[in-house]
Amino acid sequence: MSDIKNVGSDEEHAHPTYEKGVVEDVLDPLEDNEVFKKTHDGVDFRTVNWPRASVIFLKVIFATGVLSIPSAMYSLGAVGGALSVIGWGALNTYTAVIQGNFRNSHAGCHSIADMAGVLAGTVGRELCGGLFLIAYVLCAGSGIIGVSTGLNALSTHATCTVWWSFIATIVIAGLASFRKFQQIGWLTWAGFVSIFVAVFIVVIAVTTRDRPAAAPQTGPYELGYHAIAYPTFQAGIVASATIFVSSAGTSAFLPVISEMRQPKDYKKALYVCMALVNAAYLAFSLVVYKWCGSWVASPSLGSAGPTIKKVAYGVGLIGLIVSAVLYLHVAAKYLFVRILRNTHHLQQNTMVHWVTWLSCTFGLCSLSFILAEAIPIFNYLIALTGSVCFAPLAIALPGALWLYDYSHYRSGTLGQKAMYWAHWFLPALGAFLCIGGTYGVVQEIIDAYAAGTIGGAFSCADNSGST
Numbered sequence: 001m002s003d004i005k006n007v008g009s010d011e012e013h014a015h016p017t018y019e020k021g022v023v024e025d026v027l028d029p030l031e032d033n034e035v036f037k038k039t040h041d042g043v044d045f046r047t048v049n050w051p052r053a054s055v056i057f058l059k060v061i062f063a064t065g066v067l068s069i070p071s072a073m074y075s076l077g078a079v080g081g082a083l084s085v086i087g088w089g090a091l092n093t094y095t096a097v098i099q100g101n102f103r104n105s106h107a108g109c110h111s112i113a114d115m116a117g118v119l120a121g122t123v124g125r126e127l128c129g130g131l132f133l134i135a136y137v138l139c140a141g142s143g144i145i146g147v148s149t150g151l152n153a154l155s156t157h158a159t160c161t162v163w164w165s166f167i168a169t170i171v172i173a174g175l176a177s178f179r180k181f182q183q184i185g186w187l188t189w190a191g192f193v194s195i196f197v198a199v200f201i202v203v204i205a206v207t208t209r210d211r212p213a214a215a216p217q218t219g220p221y222e223l224g225y226h227a228i229a230y231p232t233f234q235a236g237i238v239a240s241a242t243i244f245v246s247s248a249g250t251s252a253f254l255p256v257i258s259e260m261r262q263p264k265d266y267k268k269a270l271y272v273c274m275a276l277v278n279a280a281y282l283a284f285s286l287v288v289y290k291w292c293g294s295w296v297a298s299p300s301l302g303s304a305g306p307t308i309k310k311v312a313y314g315v316g317l318i319g320l321i322v323s324a325v326l327y328l329h330v331a332a333k334y335l336f337v338r339i340l341r342n343t344h345h346l347q348q349n350t351m352v353h354w355v356t357w358l359s360c361t362f363g364l365c366s367l368s369f370i371l372a373e374a375i376p377i378f379n380y381l382i383a384l385t386g387s388v389c390f391a392p393l394a395i396a397l398p399g400a401l402w403l404y405d406y407s408h409y410r411s412g413t414l415g416q417k418a419m420y421w422a423h424w425f426l427p428a429l430g431a432f433l434c435i436g437g438t439y440g441v442v443q444e445i446i447d448a449y450a451a452g453t454i455g456g457a458f459s460c461a462d463n464s465g466s467t
Contacts (some may be wrong), residue, residue: 045258045347047182050265053256056181056326057273060252063195063323066284067146067299068382069243073289073297075239077229082286086246089278093270093337095398096250100266102401103254110258110341111334112251112393128397129338132251135389137364139249140371142381143324144168145463146299148372149394150313150320152464153302160460165372170216171321173365176328176357181259184322184329189462193324196280196304198301198316203287205304205312211384212295213305215463224294234440241437245386248394252330256339298379302465309464328368332360373458380445387437391430399426 039423048056073081103109106118117125148161165401180186207210214320231239253270255262288300298302301312336357340346345353372402402423409416 054269069285070240070288072242138385139327140368144372148321157462195319205308208292214295237440241386248390391434394428
């Protein structure tokens with residue numbers, strides 16, 4: 001299967017025009033219609049090499065999953081949870097390969113929305129673009145919750161949680177306003193090391209305790225550890241959506257490809273990222289679940305007691321901030337390119353360029369803040385994002401992309417026919433997870449409000465369990 005295909009539509013052959021900017025002459029067909037040109041006059045976005053891209057991918061994927069998977073293990077059991085981590089990780093890696101191949105073989109695709117446009121025209125592009133924005137605005141919202149939880153833990157809830165969330169919002173919006181992925185590259189290194197070390201501290205700490213920190217410290221108690229669990233549909237689908245979304249943010253990789261020096265090196269960065277992420281998810285979550293059982297905290301950094309919680313959040317706070325910064329940057333970059341594409345403002349330091357860019361970052365971060373305060377439970381926000389947004393973006397749409405490119409397999413050899421019909425499973429699975437997962441998460445949110453587990457919107461209550 002070639003990664004470079006002949007595209008036939010006028011739209012795909014159309015070349016973006018720029019009123020200004022010296023663009024290098026290129027012979028490589030992959031360079032012919034890149035959104036960002038290699039330019040000597042203006043802003044050169046094409047500065048990311050593949051090792052840097054792999055670290056950006058790592059930071060996009062790693063933080064939220066490692067904080068939410070241990071609690072999902074309780075619903076599925078150790079065996080079911082481990083198989084779910086491996087299965088979803090493998091599937092998300094494969095669909096990321098499909099997206100990268102499609103992006104590199106269809107001229108002018110900057111985002112997953114552009115790919116949907118190839119399939120379904122303007123309507124498909126706009127619907128998918130809206131879904132993409134919602135997905136990463138919600139992800140940034142989960143990052144705001146994570147940062148506010150960390151600040152509450154470090155300060156022992158010294159002030160209203162809404163204020164911590166507001167401070168987190170300002171910091172995240174400010175850092176996300178660096179225009180190029182290369183410029184925030186140093187943050188990704190610091191963020192990845194930060195969250196990895198924080199989780200490692202918690203993993204070691206939980207194994208040194210006689211019983212989980214959240215469990216009764218005297219008398220008998222039930223750990224809640226099961227090799228095989230038998231969850232209800234509601235609990236099982238929410239846990240599955242939580243594990244799925246932990247490695248499903250691969251649509252965020254596509255805008256990064258547009259800023260790579262060599263977009264064809266994308267798969268190198270992808271394989272390094274997904275191998276490390278899924279190995280870490282599997283090891284860390286199984287250890288935490290084995291020692292904490294049903295008493296695991298959400299986010300999991302609070303699972304080893306108040307002292308270790310402060311240490312873990314102190315070390316991991318940078319990582320939590322950087323995760324939200326990347327989610328916001330990806331969403332803002334999509335909207336920025338969508339507004340200024342095919343104008344000279346895209347790569348020139350004009351007033352329109354800067355006003356548009358800062359409006360995208362601070363405007364979208366404000367929406368993330370509002371959503372984070374409306375759904376202030378970390379795991380529910382993560383699972384809802386997975387069901388509503390990433391099931392279509394990371395499963396159903398990549399399946400449709402493959403079927404579009406390889407439609408001739410339907411009448412090909414026996415093996416090609418088998419591959420063609422097997423890929424119809426992806427849109428069907430995406431639809432099932434979207435509908436079933438959304439139902440399960442919404443019902444759990446309703447139950448949590450009814451039980452008083454969730455306070456009201458914009459609540460000042462401590463979300464770290466420190467008081």
